[in-house]
Amino acid sequence: MTGKVKDEIMHDHNGDGIDRRGFLKCMAWAGTGALCVMSGGVLKSYSLSRLPDLSQKEALGELSFVQISDSHMGFHKPANPDVAGTLKAAVDKINALSAAPEFMLHTGDISHLSKPEEFDSVDQILKSAKPKDVFYVPGEHDVLNDDGKQFLERYGKGSKGGGWYSFDKKGAHFIGLVNVMNLKAGGLGTLGHEQLEWLEDDVKRLKHSTPIVVFAHIPLWSVYPEWGWGTEDSAQALASLKKFGSVTVLNGHIHQTMQKVEGNVTFHTAASTAFPQPQPGKADSPGPMKVPAEQLKSVLGITDVNYVQGQHALAVVDSTLA
Amino acid sequence: MRRSVSIAVLTAALVIGMGTISMGHKNFLAGAQQKQEATEVKIDNFSFGPATLTVPVGTSVTWTNRDDIPHTVVSTDGVFKSKVLDTDEKFSFTFSKAGTFPYFCSIHPKMTGKIIVQ
Numbered sequence: 559m560t561g562k563v564k565d566e567i568m569h570d571h572n573g574d575g576i577d578r579r580g581f582l583k584c585m586a587w588a589g590t591g592a593l594c595v596m597s598g599g600v601l602k603s604y605s606l607s608r609l610p611d612l613s614q615k616e617a618l619g620e621l622s623f624v625q626i627s628d629s630h631m632g633f634h635k636p637a638n639p640d641v642a643g644t645l646k647a648a649v650d651k652i653n654a655l656s657a658a659p660e661f662m663l664h665t666g667d668i669s670h671l672s673k674p675e676e677f678d679s680v681d682q683i684l685k686s687a688k689p690k691d692v693f694y695v696p697g698e699h700d701v702l703n704d705d706g707k708q709f710l711e712r713y714g715k716g717s718k719g720g721g722w723y724s725f726d727k728k729g730a731h732f733i734g735l736v737n738v739m740n741l742k743a744g745g746l747g748t749l750g751h752e753q754l755e756w757l758e759d760d761v762k763r764l765k766h767s768t769p770i771v772v773f774a775h776i777p778l779w780s781v782y783p784e785w786g787w788g789t790e791d792s793a794q795a796l797a798s799l800k801k802f803g804s805v806t807v808l809n810g811h812i813h814q815t816m817q818k819v820e821g822n823v824t825f826h827t828a829a830s831t832a833f834p835q836p837q838p839g840k841a842d843s844p845g846p847m848k849v850p851a852e853q854l855k856s857v858l859g860i861t862d863v864n865y866v867q868g869q870h871a872l873a874v875v876d877s878t879l880a
Numbered sequence: 881m882r883r884s885v886s887i888a889v890l891t892a893a894l895v896i897g898m899g900t901i902s903m904g905h906k907n908f909l910a911g912a913q914q915k916q917e918a919t920e921v922k923i924d925n926f927s928f929g930p931a932t933l934t935v936p937v938g939t940s941v942t943w944t945n946r947d948d949i950p951h952t953v954v955s956t957d958g959v960f961k962s963k964v965l966d967t968d969e970k971f972s973f974t975f976s977k978a979g980t981f982p983y984f985c986s987i988h989p990k991m992t993g994k995i996i997v998q
Contacts, residue, residue: 635948635967671950671966698987702950702964743956743984744992785926786990843926846948 591626591648592815592828593659594808596730596769601806603826605815621728624652624659624689625773627810628830630699631680632670637833637846641670642679645831649687658688660727665810665828666697666738666775672704677712696721697775697811698738706739722753724760731764733757735774737789747776747789754791758798766801773808779818779825782838787812796823812844920944921993923951923965923985928993937997940974951991956982 593604597620629645638644652659662684669676677700684692694713701709710721717723717734724733735757737747749757761770772778778795781787789795799805805823813835818825833846841847922929923945935941943953945965953962953971959981962971975981975997985991 637948671964699950702952702987741986741989743982743989745989784990786988843947845926 591624591652591831592808592826593655594623594625594771594806596621596728600804601769601771601824603808603817605829621730622657622659623661623663623727625663625665625808625826625828626831627665627775627828628667628697628813628832629664629680630667630670630830630832632673632676633832633846635833635846637848641832642683645680645683646686648831649683653686653688655688660689661691661693662687662689663732663734663773663808664692664694665773665808666695667699667810667830668694668697669700672700672702672708674708677708693725693732693734693773695734695736695774696738698741701738706736718756719752720750722756730769730771731761733760733770733772735772735778735795737774737776737778737792742790745790746783746786747774747792749789749791749795754794754798757795761798761802764802767803769804769806770799770802771806771808772799775809776811777809777825777827778807779820781812781816781827785838785844787838787844799823812838813847921953922946923991926951926985926988926991928983928985928991931992932994932996934996934998935975937978938974938976939997940972941995942970942972944968944970950987951985952987953983954986956984961986 595602595604603625626645626648630641631645633641652662664684668680694709696706696709696713700706706714706721710717714721714723719736720739721736722734724731726732735749735753737749739748740750741748764770772795774789776789777787778789778792780792796805800822803822807823807825809825809827810830812827813830813833814827814837815829816825816827835844836847919933919935919939919941921933921941921943923943924947926947926949928943933941943962943965945951945967948967950964950966952964953960953973955961960973960983964987965971975995978997981995981997983993983995
């Protein structure tokens with residue numbers, strides 16, 4: 559382990575024992591995304607950091623895609639001064655997969671301040687990913703100041719209302735929902751009446767056996783309402799999906815991985831490509847979590863990285879649904 | 881002799897004059913400081929502080945975002961609305977009518993506050 563640490567510090571400009579490469583390696587604790595594999599109509603999700611453990615057969619399935627989230631391009635505070643670097647690291651991991659995933663989902667907070675140049679930077683970085691199609695839903699950071707006008711112009715072609723849409727891939731039905739608009743004082747994420755009606759109508763024609771994948775920024779389950787980590791009217795959305803045998807819900811927003819199985823529905827949240835946030839209630843606020851320098855050093859070794867992965871990886875899901 | 885008297889008079893006049901200026905300046909500063917203390921809302925750790933602020937009619941209230949994450953200050957009744965405030969950015973609004981003005985952060989709606997204008 560000591561040898562490994564020495565290996566990694568090659569350009570220590572700040573004298574803190576961490577060079578850029580080492581820093582990016584540290585960021586492995588933040589996770590970088592999830593590989594989702596549809597097999598037998600059931601979706602399994604794997605942390606990108608855990609892929610070396612994944613067998614070729616597991617990684618294929620009928621359909622595989624990648625979820626990335628919360629890139630926060632433009633953020634430059636101590637919790638991560640190089641969000642472009644960590645997003646590039648995620649793309650490198652995606653490109654290293656033996657079979658290229660069919661497409662990517664970005665579950666919002668692409669930008670930090672909705673600035674055009676922030677969106678441009680993300681677009682530029684994602685261009686170098688092997689999967690060419692990226693499906694987006696907005697996070698609250700993507701719709702600042704203009705009620706999402708710019709987001710819709712860039713990413714919302716063919717979408718309905720405030721940017722929601724659905725599409726089919728290899729027999730699975732994907733639904734992108736928007737729950738970051740028209741938020742009410744004291745409330746949580748909101749889907750709204752119009753979107754809920756559309757959803758009910760959208761799934762009417764589908765067979766009960768169709769695997770459903772819903773993706774939205776703010777969790778569609780009550781993770782921690784005290785911090786706004788939930789969606790007011792998500793129960794109504796899930797009621798529309800009751801008849802389906804396999805429903806997977808993918809969210810971002812909380813910058814950490816969590817999963818929950820409730821009847822026919824499996825919920826996942828993805829890690830951020832930018833910076834981690836505290837576990838629910840474990841800090842005064844859900845602000846960016848700066849890992850102390852001494853802790854950063856301690857996660858430089860492979861053993862420690864594995865330990866941290868153990869806390870964050872989504873891999874549990876495959877055993878639950880097997 | 882004549883010369884020294886005139887210098888003394890001049891000096892005295894100057895001292896009095898300076899005293900008046902500095903006193904006036906001091907009063908002005910004290911007034912401004914008092915006003916500032918009473919009309920500032922700080923955004924820290926995803927909350928408005930103080931959450932409830934009572935001010936007289938005509939007061940300008942200034943919000944400062946001290947978080948690493950952007951926030952907004954939006955009146956629940958549509959009376960005022962800030963642009964997104966990044967770290968250390970400010971927003972001010974002058975309350976010219978009496979009443980209770982609830983507001984929230986439109987990005988993190990769990991953050992709420994209230995200005996009472998009397």
